[in-house]
Amino acid sequence: MTEPAEFRDRMRRVWGGADYPALAERLAPAAHDLVDALAPGPADRVLDVAAGTGSAAALARERGAAVVATDLAPRMVELGRAATAGTGVVWLEADAEALPLPDGAAEVVQSSFGLIFAPRPEVALAEARRVLVPGGRLGFTAWTPDGFMGRMTAAMLPHTGAPPGLPDQMDWARPDVVRDRLTAAGFGEVTLTERALPWHFDSPADMTAFFRAHSPAHAAAAAGLGEERAAAMFADIEAMTGPPGEPVRLDAAYLVVTATD
Numbered sequence: 001m002t003e004p005a006e007f008r009d010r011m012r013r014v015w016g017g018a019d020y021p022a023l024a025e026r027l028a029p030a031a032h033d034l035v036d037a038l039a040p041g042p043a044d045r046v047l048d049v050a051a052g053t054g055s056a057a058a059l060a061r062e063r064g065a066a067v068v069a070t071d072l073a074p075r076m077v078e079l080g081r082a083a084t085a086g087t088g089v090v091w092l093e094a095d096a097e098a099l100p101l102p103d104g105a106a107e108v109v110q111s112s113f114g115l116i117f118a119p120r121p122e123v124a125l126a127e128a129r130r131v132l133v134p135g136g137r138l139g140f141t142a143w144t145p146d147g148f149m150g151r152m153t154a155a156m157l158p159h160t161g162a163p164p165g166l167p168d169q170m171d172w173a174r175p176d177v178v179r180d181r182l183t184a185a186g187f188g189e190v191t192l193t194e195r196a197l198p199w200h201f202d203s204p205a206d207m208t209a210f211f212r213a214h215s216p217a218h219a220a221a222a223a224g225l226g227e228e229r230a231a232a233m234f235a236d237i238e239a240m241t242g243p244p245g246e247p248v249r250l251d252a253a254y255l256v257v258t259a260t261d
Ligand SMILES: C[S@@+](CC[C@H](N)C(=O)[O-])C[C@H]1O[C@@H](n2cnc3c(N)ncnc32)[C@H](O)[C@@H]1O
Pocket: 011, 015, 024, 027, 031, 049, 050, 051, 052, 053, 054, 055, 056, 070, 071, 072, 073, 076, 094, 095, 096, 097, 111, 112, 113, 114, 115, 117, 118, 119
């Protein structure tokens, strides 16, 4: 079992280890879906957990909410601060499992593809609930196991191995598991809505080059494997997506999950 502190320190470095903003752009439509589902307004204080470069945080701010954006990785906080400069979004470096906010500090807690990286889901959900006011709204997005990101993650595992002692990230989009988790954490009125990001790449090789350059998880996996084994992993991913040299069109399916305190 990876020690929580050791894992956290590694993740702080890993998430700063790629040129993330281009991936954030590809994920941005999901941030729109999430913020639309939560519909924050001027009367709301919004906490964005694992905010990355701030796509969802900025949208909540545009709707008039007071927004605090948090992320574990110093590099993400730096990029997010720059991307939202002048908008009034407040940034803090923080672990989703230990939020530096008092109880009842937010009407809305949101996380676009961020909460799903917490190594102890029950701890992260308890923290989200603690900082919400009674009746507050939680929302997050999560990759579905059968969608492209779920299948790509599964294709990587024979190469990288599963991180020891960590839960399956895809559980965040398995309806039974996520409902049970939310209920156990004290949330109710759970809604699950499946959506997809329509992604296009010029070729399978272009697609893996994109992930290698812009996805911190892929960059870290490749660095850990070394060139030869990383090439085998990326070849398996490319084989999932179509013939060499042909354009790639895929739907990266995800759930928008909402719940009420
Ligand atoms: C895929 S990115 C999503 C970022 C952003 N929400 C977006 O939609 O672009 C995942 C983010 O989770 C952050 N993260 C990972 N583990 C975390 C943790 N335990 N606590 C807080 N943030 C974490 C990473 O630093 C990264 O910014």
